Amino acid sequence: MxxxxxxxxxxxxxxxxxxxxxxxxxxxxxxxxxxxxxxxxxxxxxxxxxxxxxxxxxxxxxxxxxxxxxxREIQLVSIEDDYYPQLLRELYDPPLLLFARGDLELLAWEKLAIVGTRKMTEYGKQILHHLVEPLCKESLVIVSGLATGIDAQAHREALEVGGKTMAVIGSGFFNFYPRENMELFEVIMKSGLVLSEYAPHMTARKWHFPERNRIISGLCLGTLIIQAEKRSGSLITADAALNQNREVFAVPGGIFGLSSAGTNKLIQEGAKLVMDAQDIMEELRQ
Structure with a gap:
């Protein structure tokens, strides 16, 4: 098939x-x-x-x-393959075929999604620097969407501390988007893993990103939101994680900051408040 x-x-x-x-x-x-x-x-x-x-x-x-x-060294991961991630199989609408470049062995590792605003502030960067290294030391693969802002910085932090990272993109490999992250895209294909649900020649379309987000959360034991506006795409990923019965974590921010409105709301609605990596690991170990 x-x-x-x-x-x-x-x-x-x-x-x-x-x-x-x-x-x-x-x-x-x-x-x-x-x-x-x-x-x-x-x-x-x-x-x-x-x-x-x-x-x-x-x-x-x-x-x-x-x-x-x-x-082009693009591999295929079918839902019928033995190495297809078990967590993805549990979804109502799992990706049936994924295009992949990089280390397929990472599919078997435990993973945590980290997503957030494209308009990352210095506070968001500090949070990532504080959290990613200890999470990588727990042998978690950091999964994100290679978007600008929090996503790209989460990938960079993982790479800088010698951790593993995986990107799920909303375009085909031959038309990567966003172009400003092309260098990071190339690095992750060599030292991590990049996945796409779309044929390599496909360009990014606006509906691809919510489709992509269900894969990001679906691959992972939990999803951490770091900085998100009220209508942020990151909240779509959080909703997907909840629908998939996965853990949702959020880092709080100032009540007047636009980039904290979404994360603070998630915490009000029951997402676990995160101040350090141990807050996440306590839940995942259960």
Whole structure:
């Protein structure tokens, strides 16, 4: 089924939710034999989208695609693989196929997600410096989304102390976003692991990021929010973690700071208040 999933990933007209619907509702032995018009009818695609999907379906070439992936050292992680992370399998809508570059052994490590605002302040940077090193010493892989701000700094802190880090991105490998973190992206592919649910040629789209966030939280035992505004995307990750029955942690901030409004609200709603790494480890060890 890995080749079939790869084929579907190279049909941009097929959304993540639609692919999940196919996987859940159609027996696996039938999926491989479905013609594109049958898929389009089952998913009730509008005529224009159906025609586009059919063109994408027949344009796909498995041999040339696999050669391209091999040349760029991109590996495939299927939900049917033994090394697919068990925590991800527990999701209602797990990613069925992930594109990966780096150390796949990290998939078996215990992980903590750290996310936060793109508008990181000096306070946020100090928090990361305070927390990441002791968390890495507990052999936790630091997982984040390689966005600007807290995400990127969480990755950097882990690398600087010799820890392990994993990035889940909202674009394909050939069109990495955001461009300002390209150097960090290259470093993590060499010394950590980068994952994407999207085919390498895909550009980032706004709906990719909430889809990506469910993977960040889904990989991890818990999610730590460091600085988040009231409408921050980081709160989407926190909601995903709660829906996945995972731990949610938050670092408090000043009551007048915009970048603390989201984290303080999370604490009011029951997220564990974090002042040091031990606060996190106490929960995870349970």
């Amino acid at each position: 890995k080749n079939w999933l790869l084929h579907m990933k190279y049909c941009p007209s097929l959304s993540v939710k639609q692919l999940s619907k196919l996987w859940r509702e159609i027996p696996k032995d039938r999926l491989r034999s479905l013609a594109p018009n049958e898929i389009a009818v089952f998913l009730e695609m509008p005529e224009e989208k159906s025609e586009r999907f059919k063109q994408e379906f027949y344009h796909f070439n498995l041999v040339s695609t696999m050669n391209e992936l091999d040349n």
